[in-house]
Amino acid sequence: MNLPNYTGPLHPEGQKVRHILCLSGGKDSTALALYMRDKVPEMEYAFADTGEELPETYDYLAMLEAYLGKPIVRLNPDRLFKHHLDIRKGFLPSGRQRWCTELLKIKPFEDFIGDDFVYSYVGIRADENRSGYISSKANIIPVLPFKDDGLEYKDVMQLLDDSGLGLPKYYEWRSRSGCYFCFYQQRNEWVGLKERHPDLFEKAKTFERFDDETGTRFTWNQRESLSELEQPERMAQIKADHQLRLERQKNFVSADLLDILGDDDDSETGCLICHL
Template sequence: MINETAVRHILSLSGGKDSTALAIYLRDRVENMEYIFHDTGKELPDTLEYIERLEAYLGTKVIRTTTRETFDDVLRTKGGMLPSGKRRWCTDLLKLKPFEAYIGDQPCVNYVGIRADENRVGYISHKPNIKAVFPFVEDGIDYAGVVRILDDAGLGLPPYTEWGRTRSGCFFCFYQQKIEWVRLKTHYPELYEQAKAYEKPNRINGQVFHWTDEPLTEIERPERMAEIEESTRKAQERRRIRTPNRPLASVLGGLELEEPARDGCMICQL
């Protein structure tokens, strides 16, 4: 049994498979675990549903660390400048800041869902009172092990993977692939419209910021959607030829669920 007197034990959930599997894995191994979720108010319905299913399994509530400052509030202070890979203010202000504010200055062990088959470190706080640990790395649990944990618990993979999305996080995440924008348009057209509405001239200099390298009004054109679908199909076929013995669980809806290196905000998608 892992326990340290006077030290808080915290697992930050994203609504993704790895942090969810880690919560299941540690449920009976760590006493007084605090499960937290940084809800930006822009999460997929699928993500919120998955968190609720995990709560039922754990038999405890997942604490929402949501602050009064919403995505739209921050966007206004940024003059309408959308976040991107080079300006990830959404992660800093809506994920990391609430995380560290919730912990405060108390000694804390932060459990991180990096797997044994990954070459990345995720978000690690530089605050001296927060110690990051990696149970899956220490215990040699890889992707197949994570899937097994989820299946054995009856949760399975997150519901958004059923329609071809690879990540949790905000529905307009700028790290998602173009095929994921196409799938969002197909499965959640109202959310696609909300994302598209953000692509408008900002109030500082009139520049229009886009979520990707082409406007969502371009991506949603039927002929463009068909091009993206076909390009994805061909890329998937090339990968299938290169690695013919991959497990079926690693491919879903024409998308690689596990890429050699994943871009994105680690605290959002673990």
């Protein structure tokens, strides 16, 4: 791995140097924290808490914190999702308007850094053709240890297995981390939320809104509301379609089952600062 070169606690220009790994509660950032624990002892760990995370995410972070032997700083203590939603008159975040990521993930992270000179460690794997969150701030320098050292999906899984942490429990029914109402969820994952956390599914429904006069719909999914999706016959169809896709996927070599997508219109890549 190409560790950043610096000559002590201060940057040559007099700025404080910090090493920070922002966790999402997902498999890759967790594996990176395990990988870097002894390589960079001064590493700081942070998690931007929207207050709208899955219980499994909080449980997993607590286990990781115990393993690291260092605190994971919780950012965004005010948890202002409902506040920002009200300001936007119920306009829900979406793939085109990801204000939740900007205001509840990126801004708290950049506020936490301030003007310090920071090496920001990102869990992009060597087998991925994508880049992580890159700040426009000149004092934040991204570091990609997995890419530098050639670590791939199988290596990430080995790190998680060797630590005893394994995968977060939500991977039993969900393909990535993020808020329980994340608009990048596949339809079968919404079904999983309904079955695993009916209280959170009901809470997500309360954020949807319909304007009868204008016909405007503010829904998490552009094609159907959660009230429509939760109908028994619709959920049965979604589960059957998903199972069929899984069966077809078996014909492909080196399939990563955690990354199998559901409906075609659910195939957008999520916000990496949330999902890594």
